[in-house]
Amino acid sequence: MTDDAAAAPTCLARPLPGPDENGIGCAAARGVDGRPLHAAALKFFWGPMDCGKSTMALQMNYNHARQGRRGLVTTRIDRSLGPQVTSRIGLAHSAVEVTDSLDLRTLVRDTWAEGVRVDYLICDEASFYNVEHVEQMAELVDGYDVDVYAFGLATDFRSCLFPAAQRLFELADEVARIQIEVLCWCGREGLLNARVVDGRVVREGAQVVIGDTADSAEVRYQVRYQVLCRRHYRSGDLGPRS
Numbered sequence: 001m002t003d004d005a006a007a008a009p010t011c012l013a014r015p016l017p018g019p020d021e022n023g024i025g026c027a028a029a030r031g032v033d034g035r036p037l038h039a040a041a042l043k044f045f046w047g048p049m050d051c052g053k054s055t056m057a058l059q060m061n062y063n064h065a066r067q068g069r070r071g072l073v074t075t076r077i078d079r080s081l082g083p084q085v086t087s088r089i090g091l092a093h094s095a096v097e098v099t100d101s102l103d104l105r106t107l108v109r110d111t112w113a114e115g116v117r118v119d120y121l122i123c124d125e126a127s128f129y130n131v132e133h134v135e136q137m138a139e140l141v142d143g144y145d146v147d148v149y150a151f152g153l154a155t156d157f158r159s160c161l162f163p164a165a166q167r168l169f170e171l172a173d174e175v176a177r178i179q180i181e182v183l184c185w186c187g188r189e190g191l192l193n194a195r196v197v198d199g200r201v202v203r204e205g206a207q208v209v210i211g212d213t214a215d216s217a218e219v220r221y222q223v224r225y226q227v228l229c230r231r232h233y234r235s236g237d238l239g240p241r242s
């Protein structure tokens with residue numbers, strides 16, 4: 001399953017949640033263990049920068065909302081640096097900013113307490129979350145019957161897995177590489193996210209450094225990111241226009 005058009009029917013085939021004895025939650029048929037027969041799922045959609053992850057996250061949210069489902073959108077370090085998910089092609093949606101201290105289970109419980117249903121979570125930029133957040137996502141699926149759709153990078157600028165991405169690969173019911181190709185300058189498929197400082201590929205430093213933030217007086221260099229094929233990531237060749 002590689003895109004939301006393919007993913008949506010599976011999800012929408014589930015019975016729409018109805019009110020339980022508290023007027024919220026899911027009243028689907030239950031198995032002998034008391035859990036709903038139509039299990040929720042944790043899905044991780046990953047790809048390099050610029051492959052349309054946030055666009056897909058917002059499209060998925062739209063598709064589910066249109067069918068009467070209620071969801072929450074979360075993000076961390078969105079390109080807008082605000083509490084919203086924005087996409088390069090101009091879509092935007094308000095979102096809950098995920099912090100170290102935020103517990104996704106508490107977020108859902110608090111929303112339920114306000115009388116608002118939560119059928120699913122859209123977790124954008126999930127590779128920037130903590131590993132604990134991924135554990136909470138699994139708990140939301142298994143214990144709260146909430147679908148969780150996570151979107152993010154797999155690897156950092158060193159080509160190593162982000163801890164949260166690694167945990168998502170380990171725990172998710174379904175993992176899908178986003179199939180919108182991002183091309184390296186050479187025309188090969190872009191695979192890796194290179195960090196470029198002062199025009200050169202760097203391979204050491206903090207795991208998360210936000211690009212294009214050289215306005216501060218302390219920052220004397222320009223940080224940006226460029227998607228490269230493996231060959232040119234390894235050689236550090238940024239192409240003729242760099």
Ligand SMILES: [Zn+2]
Nearest residue numbers: 184186229232
């Ligand atoms: Zn290349």
